[in-house]
Amino acid sequence: MTQHAITLDVDGERYELAVEARRLLSDVLRDLGRTGVHVGCEHGVCGACTVQVDGAPMRACLLFAVQLEGQAIRTVAALGDNGGLDGLQQAFHDVHGLQCGFCTPGLLMTLDALLRERAELDEATIREVVSGHLCRCTGYDNIVEAVQLALRRRAKAA
Amino acid sequence: MSEPRAVGRALPRTEDRRFLLGQGRYLDDITIPGALEVCFVRSPHAHAEIRAIDTAAARALPGVVAVITGADLAGEITTLRMAPAITGVRPTEIAPLPSDKVRFVGDPVACVIACDRYVAEDAAELVEVDYVPLPAIASMAGAAAEDAALVDATVPHNLVAEESFSAGDPEGAFRRAAQVVEARFVQHRQTHLPIETRGIACVFDPGREHLTVHTGNQAPHPLRTALAARLGLSESQITVISPDVGGGFGQKIALLREELVVAALARRLGRPVRWREDRLENLLASLHAREETVTVQAAVDGLGRLLGLRARIEADMGAYCFFPANYMMRVVGMILPGPYRLRDYAFDLRVHLTNKCPAGPMRAPMAITSWVMEGTMDAIARALDADPVEIRRRNLLEDADLPYVTATGERYHSISSRGTMEAALDGLDYVAFRAAQAERRDRGELVGLGICNVVESTTYGSAFYKAAGIPGSGHETATVKVEPSGACSVAVGLMTSGQGYETTLAQAAAEGLGVDPGAVRVLIGNTDIAPYGMGARGSRGAAAGGGAAYLAGRRLQEKVLAIAAHLLNRNSSDGLALEAGHVMQRAGGGLQPSGLTLADIARVAFLDPLGLPDGMEPGLHVTTSYDPPPMTYSNSTHLCAIAVDRVTGMVRIERYLAAHDSGTVINPLVVEGQLHGAIAMGLSGALFEELVYDDQGQMLSGSLADYLIATATELPAIELIEHARPDAMTPLGIKGMAEGGVMGSIGAVCNAVADALAPLGICIDSQPLTPARLSALIAAAKRA
Amino acid sequence: MKPRGFTYHQPKTLDEALGLLAASDDAAVLAGGQSLVPMMNARLASPEIVVDINRLASLDAVRIEGDRLVVGALVRHESLIGHPLVQERLPLLSSMAETIAHWPIRTRGTIGGSLVHADPAAQWPLAAVLLEAEIELQSQGNARRIDAADFFEGALSTTLAAGELLTAIRFRLPSAGHGAAFRLLTRRPGDYAIAMAACVVEADRPRRLAIGGVEPRPLDRSGALDGLTTVPEMIEAACREVTPMDDPRAPADYRRRVLAQLVGDCLAEALRGQAS
Known part of the structure; x- marks a missing residue:
């Protein structure tokens, strides 16, 4: 199979790679050590592999790595605050917003993008955004609460 | 000032940090x-003879290392003979890969081993299998038909298990009855759907003749036992390491064929081999669950009091028995009466083989029981035109009835079903709800309330297995160790798949030992490190695992304090305590620091053994096994208020409330999380999830666009009310929980929809409660 | 779930893309890929050549030309939600876009991809028919416009010819003060529709009503409304000659029942919204 030479920008690092065209971004990111990109369904439904491409959340399993030359890809490895938890992650921790943790990085990437766009969110909107991700453990209540807590803390700090 | 106790604190979980930073190790x-990747070639037929398998083209593809079939494995893996010493079950056998015929769509017939999964999938398409299709059995009715084809030639009538039970005098009860109420409950096929699918990675070291197995599994030691037996190795030649597990729900307990084949291939090829199931395989061919039908006849007196009950239980086992075929249904029969007074009781059960994916236990495998019993209570109320709560009050076991031995020999000593029901009804304001419902009904709205009382069998002791005639043990073992520096750990053979054991087992061990929970490292998921454990099944983690960890900690504390007494020149350790790692001694009215810490004791125990009391062994470690009582129960009452749209049939959950008695709770945050998740799974299953087969045995729900699970927009905010009564028989009064939420939510939502539609004369006797179905029922009722 | 191998091209110009499409009889256009890639991962689609049009910036534009809102094929669903021209002149499109799948899908999925995929339960084919859109198709040395009504043939089937690329869709802009509404029924928000209806009411033109998700292609039911004055009459007329698809999850009679409700709600809202 033909290998394509590409340059990927992942979490602010540049990678020169040779990849087969058919290799999914989710697999290539994992090969680059971004194992927080979880593969859950490979048809775009579960959301576990969600990453940010130029700031927008997207399913990494529905992109070919070869498509993304020059675009900024951000994975869960880029979140956090100096090796510790950032506000959203801390809120997930504090209100038990995760159990097995497999869906969590994908959710964080979508919700991180959401919190960058919006300062206030009502519960219905949060639920709507969370509904693009499947979680089999939590029943979602604590995930929704985590987002609300992160928003409240951010508003207080501002 | 002493620290708060370790048990009972809502500590955020230790394991969260790595998951949140994307540093989990699944x-x-x-x-x-150098690991090779495999892809299984799967049957497109529900039932077909295998004439020939041609692997030449696949083997010729660059990057392919080997292609193997069932015949290749015959000498390497023994067949699985499922022949438990249980009456009423026919023995069955399962080969590692079938070579004579396939029995369901997705049955694996060959395995491609290649440099990566992409190439393995390319090669799998090149394997040519010559099939001769056979008639397919796609339903229980089809399996039982007079001239039905046989799924397994050794199982006549496709009936793999059949038995009957009777206690008391059911016939007499029905003779005395003022009325006999009949009801039917049809539950549909579902699947566990962990977001991380199954998988395994195996490394065989030919020099040491040792197999290292990485696999997300809820019960690593029993898995190792099974692997050793099937591969002809000793258990000490295998290490099972369970990494972080992305959900299990029962799908990751038994040794299934794919994992077994991969382990054998690693040994055969002398190269590491790995397999990760993809989502389509997971839906099609992993394990399915819950396809059961129960019909009941209830004999009642004029007040709706239950005099006798007869139940007929039928289950669809699918194509193979990876579990004893009647195990789950026998327990369904045993626990069916739940929290109700019942002496005269009989059930019979039949388990059928069909050409569908094999069934296995899924979180709350006996979930149907709560729906059946609570649906029966509602049916009695409707037959008598009585309030469903009043009917329950007349039948529920009260505190004064305890201890109570049920018709099937279950012994309740600490349940509080009446208490949780009243707490839940108060939380809802039942009377106000009924008044509002009447008003809304007058306006034409379809509004309903479902009530579901649950007694959850959380923790099976060895005595239960023995009494039920089922092979198995309920004990769990923990090792608590203190290192020379004073560092603490607890090792348990359970494996977590999201339940938070790294936090709760630390709390239990810390409670026993007398240290801060944060000071205890939990070592799980490695068969070489943890003592043999029976695994995370049912809801046994807290009572069995937590119980063992607590007891081991407490025994180690005794040794620590004996050493402390010696060092403090006291005659005995009476009046000493270990709190947050400090040795305290009674002085005046309270406890004062003695100046000694756990680290001081550890230093002596390891590095200055001559400083120990005479005859004491050096070191600080205790391994303790704990076998819980025959059965431990938690209980809960679930209330679900819904509205059904008359046209679309969509069910909107307006309120969901559960009052629960989970006994002494190790960590309230974790318990509430378990309740949320369990309730969500039950609601999702009853309203959305459905694995559909056509009459040729083709599966029509093969993707997540077809197999729908409820998301954040469909599930309600869940209100929880704690109504705790510590267990009288277990350490610390722990009861355990994790499955009752599934039982309660299925029963509550089904009964709610039944209540909403009852004014139209509609009877809800089957799930799922899909909008199309409800809409059709409503439309038909309007026409009638 | 890994796709079969393919030859990948990422043309930088439209001409280059059209040349690639002309040269192969087994080429797939990759736009957002939110339908194509799942099919490729499941090996239900396996084109020999994949022509990735994501670098064709000229296709990623929204503009007004006369009485037409022209949306480039590469415009993402998400960017239509908040687009100022859309919000000002045709907010209906914005409210339709909001109901498509979920955010991480909408950020990538494109209007052109959705139109060519022609899923009967998708929003854009319905919008195209409702708003008397013209579909712009280009092939090497050729360009044509086709009415949306003639573009959709059936479920997952269009009159797109070999070598052709859908480059834009030209929606007719309703007059200022128009009323419009969209209703759909899904099992869960973001799922494909079981049935849907969309309606536009203008002062100086006949009412427009289209329904989707019910037959294999979107239906223009505007003609059925001619001369009718009450909503119940209109519902009856709009649903009369419809033959709904039948599948286990949404039987034909179910689609018919919910369609009547959707059409009614839609008409009522559009009529209320007109010039208010």
């Missing part, structure tokens, strides 16, 4: 240099 995250 199966795929474990790097194994």
Whole structure:
């Protein structure tokens, strides 16, 4: 199979790679050590592999790595605050917003993008955004609460 | 001032940090240099004879290392003979890969081993299998038909298990009855759907003749036992390492064929081999669950009091028995009466083989029981035109009835079903709800309330297995260790798949030992490190695992204090305590620091053994096994208020409330999380999830666009009310919980929809409660 | 779930893309890929050549030309939600876009991809028919416009010819003060529709009503409304000659029942919204 030479920008690092065209971004990111990109369904439904491409959340399993030359890809490895938890992650921790943790990085990437766009969110909107991700453990209540807590803390700090 | 106790604190979980930073280590995250990847070739037929398998083209593809079939494995893996010493079950056998015929769509017939999964999938398409289709059995009715084809030639009538039970005098009860109420409950096929699918990675070291197995599994030691037996190795030649597990729900307990084949291939090829199931395989061919039908006849007196009950239980086992075929249904029969007074009771059960994916236990495998019993209570209320709560009050066991031995020999000593029901009804304001419902009904709205009382059998002791005639043990073992520096750990053979054991087992061990929970490291998921454990099944983690960890900690504390007494020149350790790692001594009215810490004791125990009391062994470690009582129960009452749209049939959950008695709770945050998740799974299953087969045995729900699970927009905010009564028989009064939420939510939502539609004369006797179905029922009722 | 191999091209110009499409009889256009890639991962689609049009910036534009809102094929669903021209002149499109799948899908999925995929339960084919859109198709040395009504043939089937690329869709802009509404029924928000209806009411033109998700292609039911004055009459007329698809999850009679409700709600809202 033909290998394509590409340059990927992942979490602010540049990678020169040779990849087969058919290799999914989710697999290539994992090969680059971004194992927080979880593969859950490979048809775009579960959301576990969600990453940010130029700031927008997207399913990494529905992109070919070869498509993304020059675009900024951000994975869960880029979140956090100096090796510790950032506000959203801390809120997930504090209100038990995760159990097995497999869906969590994908959710964080979508919700991180959401919190960058919006300062206030009502519960219905949060639920709507969370509904693009499947979680089999939590029943979602604590995930929704985590987002609300992160928003409240951010508003207080501002 | 002493620290708060370790048990009972809502501590955020220790394991969260790595998951939130994307640093979890799930199966795929474990790097194994040179590992080959496999892809299974699966049957497109529900039932077909295998004439020939041609692997030449696949083997010729660059990057392919080998292609193997069932015949290739015959000498390497023994067949699985499922022949438990249980009456009423026919023995069955399962080959590693079938070579004579396939029995369901997705049955694996060959395995491609290649440099990566992409190439393995390419090669799998090149394997040519010559099939001769056979008639397919796609339903229980089809399986039982007079001239039905046989799924397994050794199982006549496709009936793999059949038995009957009777206690008391059911016939007499029905003779005395003022009325006999009949009801039917049809539950549909579902699947566990962990977001991380199954998988395994195996490394065989030919020099040491040792097999290292990485696999997300809820019960690593029993898995190792099974692997050793099937591969002809000793258990000490295998290490099972369970990495972080992305959900299990029962799908990751038994040794299934794919994992077994991969382990054998690693040994055969002398190269690391790994497999990760993809989502289509997971839906099609992993394990399915819950396809059961129960019909009941209830004999009642004029007040609706239950005099006798007869139940007929039928289950669809699918194509193979990876579990004893009647095990789950026998327990369904045993626990069916739940929290109700019942002496005269009989059930019979039949388990059928069909050409569908094999069934296995899924979180709350006996979930149907609560729906059946609570649906029966509602049916009695409707037959008598009585309030369903009043009917329950007349039948529920009260505190004064305890201890109570049920018709099937279950012994309740600490349940509080009446208490949780009243607490839940108060939380809802039942009377106000009924008044509002009447008003809304007058306006034409379809509004309903479902009530479901649950008695959850959380923790099976060895005595239960023995009494039920089922092979198995309920004990669990923990090792608590203190290192020379004073560092603490607890090792348990359970494996977590999201339940938070790294936090709660630390709390239990810390409670026993007398240290801060944060000071205890939990070591799980490695068969070489943890003592043999029976695994995370049912809801046994807290009572069995937590119980063992607590007891081991307490025994180690005794040794620590004996050493402390010696060092403090006291005659005995009476009046000493270990709190947050400090040795305290009674002085005046309270406890004062003695100046000694756990680290001081550890230093002596390891590095100055001559400083120990005479005859004491050096070191600080205790391994303790704990076998819980025959059965431990938690209980809860679930209330679900819904509205059904008359046209679309869509069910909107307006309120969901559960009052629960989970006994002494190790960590309230974790318990509430378990309740949320369990309730969500039950609601999702009853309203959305459905694995559909056509009459040729083709599966029509093969993707997540077809197999729908409820998301954040469909599930309600869940209100919880704690109504705790510590267990009288277990350490610390722990009861355990994790499955009752599934039982309660299925029963509550089904009964709610039944209540909403009852004014139209509609009877809800089957799930799922899909909008199309409800809409059709409503439309038909309007026409009638 | 890994796709079969393919030859990948990422043309930088439209001409280059059209040349690649002309040269192969087994080429797939990759736009957002939110339908194509799942099919490729499941090996239900396996084109020999994949022509990735994501670098064709000229296709990623929204503009007004006369009485037409022209939306480039590469415009993402998400960017239509908040687009100022859309919000000002045709907010209906914005409210339709909001109901498509979920955010991480909408950020990538494109209007052109959705139109060519022609899923009967998708929003854009319905919008195209409702708003008397013209579909712009280009092939090497050729360009044509086709009415949306003639573009959709059936479920997952269009009159797109070999070598052709859908480059834009030209929606007719309703007059200022128009009323419009969209209703759909899904099992869960973001799922494909079981049935849907969309309606536009203008002062100086006949009412427009289209329904989707019910037959294999979107239906223009505007003609059925001619001369009718009450909503119940209109519902009856709009649903009369419809033959709904039948599948286990949404039987034909179910689609018919919910369609009547959707059409009614839609008409009522559009009529209320007109010039208010």
